Amino acid sequence: MDNFIVSARKYRPQTFDSVVGQKHVTTTLKNAIRSGQLAQAFLFCGPRGVGKTTCARILARAINCQHPTPDMEPCGECESCRSMAEGGAMNFFELDAASNNGVDEMRELVKQVYIPPQTGRYKVYIIDEVHMLSTAAFNAFLKTLEEPPAYAKFILATTEKHKVIPTILSRCQVFDFKRIPSDDIVAHLRNIAQHEGVEYDEEALHIIARQAEGGLRDALSTYDLLVSFTQGHLTRQLCNENLNLLDTEYYFRLVDYLRAGDIASSLLLHQEVVEHGFDGQHFLTGLCQHVRNLLVALDPATHKLMDVSDVERGRYGEQAVNCGLALLLRYLDVASDFDYRYKEAGNKRLFVEVALTKLASLVTYT
Secondary structure: OOOOOOHHHHOOOOOHHHOOOOHHHHHHHHHHHHHOOOOOEEEEEOOOOOOHHHHHHHHHHHHHOOOOOOOOOOOOOOHHHHHHHOOOOOOEEEEEOOOOOOHHHHHHHHHHHOOOOOOOOOEEEEEEOHHHOOHHHHHHHHHHHHOOOOOEEEEEEEOOHHHOOHHHHOOOEEEEOOOOOHHHHHHHHHHHHHHHOOEEOHHHHHHHHHHHOOOHHHHHHHHHHHHHHHOOEEOHHHHHHHHOOOOHHHHHHHHHHHHOOOHHHHHHHHHHHHHOOOOHHHHHHHHHHHHHHHHHHOOHHHHHHOOOOHHHHHHHHHHHHHHOHHHHHHHHHHHHHHHHHHHHOOOHHHHHHHHHHHHHHHHHHO
16 A cells, blocks of 8 residues: 555645745745845744744755746755755754754754855754753854854744744744635645545535634644545535534524524424534534624625635525624623533533523514
8 A cells, every 4th residue: 555645745835835825924035035135044933834844944945946946936856956855955954942952952053053065055954843942052052043154044933932032033034924814725625635536515625724723734634534534525514523513504503493483493403412412512602603603794894704615604694684683692692691601500401401592582572
């Protein structure tokens, strides 16, 4: 059997333009390469899985590329690009500070810095999770970071910028990576699915993107898991089942019952949810989120604030208009109050049933 390569590695961007959702960073880096105004040290900050190490590797290839493209991308074909791709580059070093955080490791690195590169223009050092360095290691690194040889470039990466000491921050050009928008994640997943011949629902891709919370690596890991679980047929139902998520279809049905004042159907729906293994807190929190989306859906101008597919966005808009602003505000007031007080309730099931009864009774007084 062929060795399986996870999507996060197989589809790791090889050029600045293929990096997802960080155009403000990649554009600045390309302009710096074009103008020859490269800083001596860079600090890439941001959440996990958003492209910090990927951009660091692309930058390392680009500044040593023998034949860069007119857009300052690495060519991928010269000796320098090939040696880095194969892991044999003698002027490229990557250090994981989480496991090499002592002063001895840093002193050894500093010694290497002052040996000129045998090939290429620059020696590039990538230090990942730099906030994990000990205070002594930071201090041993300071002078070299401030006045390195002209051929040395440092690219530091961290998920916790606040833990990096100010004397390091002041010596670096800082780039803040942002969480990747769900639409960008969905587009990337769609391209991969099409390339791999995986059948998918748009709703399924949006579910994966929402769960990733702006981290592309997390999204790709979840995608690989679900492709295996569904045998290459990504559907909304199967994704919810595998990720143990409560399908929004329950909430669309529930709000219809509440708007009709149908207490019995509301209680039976709750029973159905309980039988699927979801607790009352999860149910109430999801209801608050659903009503929030309905409020946002009342005005087309705020539809973009909903992290859902176009199909679901239309359903939210239709149900929101049927409910109206006054009723939705009442729903949110009651649901959020019960959600807040849930932990204090003695009989959890009764507590949720009382909440549903109150919600279904609101239409009488609206």
